Amino acid sequence: MTGRAVLVTGASRGIGRACAAAFAAGGDRVAVHHRDSGPLAEQVRDALPGDGHVVVRADLADPDQVRAMVDEAAERLGGLDVLVNNAGVFTPHHILETSYEQWQREWRRTLDTNLVGPANAAWCAVRHMRERGGGRIVNVSSRGAFRGEPSQPGYAASKAGLNALGQSLARALGQYGIAVATVAPGYVATDMASDRIDADGEAIRAQSPFNRVARPEEIAAAVHWLASPEAEWASGTVVDLNGASYLRT
Numbered sequence: 001m002t003g004r005a006v007l008v009t010g011a012s013r014g015i016g017r018a019c020a021a022a023f024a025a026g027g028d029r030v031a032v033h034h035r036d037s038g039p040l041a042e043q044v045r046d047a048l049p050g051d052g053h054v055v056v057r058a059d060l061a062d063p064d065q066v067r068a069m070v071d072e073a074a075e076r077l078g079g080l081d082v083l084v085n086n087a088g089v090f091t092p093h094h095i096l097e098t099s100y101e102q103w104q105r106e107w108r109r110t111l112d113t114n115l116v117g118p119a120n121a122a123w124c125a126v127r128h129m130r131e132r133g134g135g136r137i138v139n140v141s142s143r144g145a146f147r148g149e150p151s152q153p154g155y156a157a158s159k160a161g162l163n164a165l166g167q168s169l170a171r172a173l174g175q176y177g178i179a180v181a182t183v184a185p186g187y188v189a190t191d192m193a194s195d196r197i198d199a200d201g202e203a204i205r206a207q208s209p210f211n212r213v214a215r216p217e218e219i220a221a222a223v224h225w226l227a228s229p230e231a232e233w234a235s236g237t238v239v240d241l242n243g244a245s246y247l248r249t
């Protein structure tokens with residue numbers, strides 16, 4: 001099946017940009033979501049192979065903006081077959097080194113962006129998918145969901161919640177031909193992880209027997225497959241993309 005309508009959140013850079021490229025290379029039409037105004041998303045759209053790609057904007061922490069974004073993507077793409085909930089935030093905040101006010105801000109922002117935003121996008125997207133008789137949702141979670149790093153309480157909880165959201169939606173929506181799956185990468189070479197990789201690169205790379213971190217394209221390839229018609233039986237799974245790093249620790 002080609003020529004599907006695909007919405008990728010956070011697609012102006014990093015893993016999301018690689019996902020947009022993978023779907024476009026497969027013949028799909030992509031809504032490139034971004035948060036900020038500026039030319040980056042337009043540049044990403046213009047560099048995609050094929051025609052019919054669009055740019056949509058929303059702050060994922062704002063439910064009204066999420067709803068408007070999904071509806072706009074569906075209207076401009078002529079429907080919606082695939083939602084990739086990729087966008088996310090990561091801000092380290094250790095419980096003993098954070099003021100109570102900052103703690104509130106970080107939890108609210110992280111959960112609103114990484115968990116409630118994807119849940120809201122899914123709510124909106126499945127209504128369009130049902131008009132098509134089915135669809136795919138792929139969530140981008142994190143290894144952090146399983147490991148509970150000391151400085152990532154909000155991030156870890158938001159991603160663990162995203163894993164659970166994916167499983168629940170998979171069970172709720174399978175009867176409507178909508179499959180929902182999740183990928184949980186470890187370190188990926190993007191802006192989000194660059195500070196940590198710069199500061200501690202040798203130790204981070206050594207976590208994997210391949211002695212490197214993932215490339216965004218490797219995560220995108222898994223997302224692309226999980227969104228394919230062939231991957232219906234993968235619905236409800238959380239795919240651990242970690243270059244065998246667990247086997248080293």
Ligand code: NAD
Pocket residue numbers: 009010011012013014015016034035036058059060061086087088089090113140141142143184185186187188189190191192193
């Ligand atoms: P990135 O920082 O390059 O991309 C994140 C994207 O999310 C950006 O485009 C950003 O604008 C968007 N975004 C953030 N907050 C938003 C908001 N409120 N509204 C709309 N958009 C918002 O990082 P990335 O590595 O490409 O991250 C993509 C996903 O992969 C994230 O969900 C992240 O948690 C996950 N992830 C990344 C790594 C890693 O090591 N890079 C590891 C595991 C999981």
